[in-house]
Amino acid sequence: MAQISLTFPDGNRRDFAPGVTPAEVAASISTSLAKKAISATVDGAHHDLQWPINADARIAIHTMADEAQALELIRHDLAHVMARAVQELWPDVKVTIGPVIKDGWYYDFDRIEPFTPEDLGAIEKRMKEIINLRDVVRTEVWDRPRAIAHYEQKGEPFKVELIHGIPGDEPLRMYWHGHWQDLCRGPHLQHTGQLPADAFKLMSVAGAYWRGDSNRPMLQRIYGVAFKNRDELKAHLTMLEEAAKRDHRRLGKEMDLFHLQEEAPGMVFWHPNGWQVWRTLEDYMRRRQREAGYREIRTPQVVDRVLWERSGHWEAYRENMFIVEVDEEGAKEKRINALKPMNCPCHVQVYNQGLKSYRDLPLRLAEFGACHRYESSGSMHGLMRVRGFTQDDAHIFCTEAQIESECAAFIELLSSVYHDLGFESFDIKLSTRPEVRIGTDEDWDRVETALENAIKKVGRSYVIDPGEGAFYGPKLDFKLTDAIGRQWQCGTFQVDPNLPSRLGAEYIGEDGARHRPFMLHRAILGSFERFLGILIENYAGKLPFWLAPRQVVVAGIVSDADAYVHEVVAELRKAGVRAEADVRNEKINYKVREHSVGKVPVILAIGMKEVEERSVSVRRLGETRTDSESLTGIVATLAHEAKAPDLR
């Protein structure tokens, strides 16, 4: 029989009999490798060591030192071990799927009784016992009838359904972890003893629809995390604790920024500190947009349903709208209004006042528009997803020929704003024509090209998300990356020929005829609520000086210094700095601690030495060092820092 030739990562080749497994290959190299091997990459595909190789191939044998492969196998095998543990503890539980995800895995089970947090402990314990059994993992390829019959006989309907969904030409692989068997495409470790019993943890149980479909049964999903060793697991758990500390809901309370309460779910009560940050951000955005040629407007919150019927929202968006019924005097029927969920129809009304000429275009109408949407109860989350929010919304009415330059200008504005707010990197996604759409292919070609050209013009890269555009036009989504690597979609730019048409927007062209303008929906922050949440988390509450609600606390050390403390506060306020005095009868240690915890960026301590020198002792948040500076010096420094980046 002809030999096959395997090429190793170092370029060496060796011949083997066809059907040789990576395990045998590893054994032929050294007994230590055979022992350490966990899997192999054969021609770019990750396989387990039992995978027979029947043709010439490139092969790399992996050990636990190969991070990516090791983690994939650990997490994947733990999913199986967990499912085995669950079925051993509760034999009536039906199994479904259990994929590897970021940092771990999950497995979905069908069981009538809910899993409790205590159950997780029991499952974890059983998993550790299984790992200690060092059960061999083996695999077989089965034909479909056998697999289906097997699962039908075992009473595993979800597995049967899965098999029906697998393409007919794909081999069905069965894996055994000891006596426990599961349908799986692999790869897996050689025995359960290769799993790190002290480097995984079951995290939570949650409901999840079978196959992600809300019409299908709800299963119980158990999430776990796993790493190569105990230290990495500990590091991960520590990281989660750190992330929890920057949770905007927690910081919002600690810094006295805002609160939510049950009489107004999803609507924010802004406290003085939080509202200060909002106003600073809003003032900044107002200046930036004015410079960029936007005109600010203000439109109604409550609008009659007839406008929403004309705009199409009544049909498409009704269930997300807050409806307001009004008994009008003398009227036979109640008048139905809706709180606006979006600003666009109102903006068209402003545009429609007075006949517009092509000379008026592009017309950029901006509004910090307060909108209300009835979000489903389960989707709300702190400031990140609310029912009452304010968009930094604007609509640009323009001709088709102006789309490209408007888009380019928008990206540059957005980029500059993100930079000023501390976000250096963002990604652009271009969503193109969906299956169901209006307009001709030529229309779409031109507009999509205009957006692509605009992105190229400003020297940005982008990815295309085919078919994800709105039914009326393509859009750009802008995702910024925060300090801990999370991405947030904030900015958007959408091309819309539809709404101007529905609401009868027109302009008189050079030719003297009436034309339909395009409408560009765009936002940079998205919503103020959500963006403030992102800012708080990005900075872990330590907002840059210009945004910080309380910028300076002037803390007296002895009461004889009180008069000078107040003088320092007055000087700072005169210079445009948000300063307050702390002349309480407390020790300086206490004051420093309290204001540090409160994330005040600068504490100025004042004792008799400072009174005599007309100086201040400066302590910056996060530092333990203190500097002595003259009063005039610190006022000048802080007055500069207090200015928004566009005013410096």
Next chain:
RNA sequence: GCCCCAGUAGCACAGCUGGUAGUGCGCCUCAUUCGUAAUGAGGAGGUCGGGGGUUCGAGUCCCUCCUGGGGCACCA
């Protein structure tokens, strides 16, 4: 909307198998004037998310609604 968990003083939490509520911080008062992350003492403060039920008796058990949290679905 769906599944699970939770809802006790301003905040963070304790309160076992039902016997009528406790700790820390904060707050108030007094003393202390003390140089860079918590000075000491005293005091006030809760119809235990709402409603209903079981019970001689419910923060504790049951039902229901609301809100929050973790997910899933949703986000024209």
